[in-house]
Amino acid sequence: MDRAEVGVFGGSGFYRFLEDMTEMKVDTPYGAPSDKIALGTLGGKRVAFLPRHGKDHQFPAHAVNYRANVWAMWSLGVKRVIGPCTCGSLQPSIKPGEFVFCDQFVDRTRGRKDTYYDGPITTHMPMAEPYCPDLRALMISKARELGIPHHPDGTIVVIQGPRFSTKAESRWFSAMGWHVVSMTQYPEAVLAKELGLCYATVALVTDYDAGLEGRPEIKPVTHEQVIRVFNENVDKLKALIHATIEALPEARTCECEETVVRSRMG
Secondary structure (H helix, E strand, O other): OOOOOOEEEOOOOOOOOOOOOOOEEOOOOOOOOOOEEEEEEEEOEEEEEEOOOEEEOOOOHHHOOEEEHHHHHHHHOOOOEEOOEEEEOOOOOOOOEEEEEEOOOEOOOOOOOOOOOOOEEEEOOOOOEEEEHHHHHHHHHHHHHOOOOOOOOOEEEEEEOOOOHHHHHHHHHOOOOEEEEEHHHHHHHHHHOOOOOOOEOOOEEEEEOOOOEEOOOOOOOOHHHHHHHHHHHHHHHHHHHHHHHHHHHOOOOOHHHHHHHHHHEE
8 A cells, every 4th residue: 555656746835635545655765755745545546646846835945845845655555646736827818716727838947856866877867848738738627527728738937936026127037928926836847857757837827926017016925825715725736636546547548667778878
C-alpha cells in the first residue's frame, strides 16, 4: 500500500486532499520533500498527495525542494502528476475565480535546482510542449462537464518570489501576451518531464497581479486575497481533480515516458 499511480501537489491553501489517507515519510537523494506523503484511494487508483509548500506553508516558492518533491512521487511509482497552483491574471479577459489550463510557461526564476541530469549522462529535454497533452485534455473535458469557468490554454510566467510583481514587471508580462503569473510551475513541470511523468496544471486565478492599467479600483494582489479567493473555489478544484483521476485510463498513450529515453546522449 506504499505505492501510488497518481500524484497531486497541493498549492497555497491546498494542504489536504482525500479524508481517508495515511501518511508516510519518503527519503530521496535530493533531501527531504516538503512534508510527508499522504496516500489514499480514489476511483480504484492509489493517489499520493503532497502540499508543495508543506502543511504549514513553511517553504515559500523559492525555497521549495522541487527535486525532492517530484522524486518522491516517482519513487512511489507515480506515473501521472496534477500540479494545481494559484495565479494572478495578466489579461482583463481572465477573471478571478476562473481556471486556466496552461499549455506553456515562461521561466523568470533564478538559482533553483532545476534538473536531475548534472552528468555524466547528458540529457537535453525537449520543452516545446511542457505539459502532457492527454492529461491536459482530460482535465479540460472534466471542467466542461462540471461547468467550471475556464480557459483551455494559456501561458504562465513563473517569477522567483516570494515578492509579487512590480507594476512595471506586470505591464511587461501583459504586453508580451502572457496570460497569468505564478511562482511554482518552474521547475516542477520540468523535473516531472525529466522523469518521464505525465504532468499538467490547472491555475486558479485569484487576483489581477499588480492591478490593471486604467482601472484604479482594482488593487494589486495581497496574500490575504489569494487565500480568500482560493478558499472560495477550492471545492471546485477538488471536484475537478477527483473527476480527472476517476476518469484516467489505465494505459498512457502519450510520449512523456519515451521522450526521456530519446533525449539521452552517451
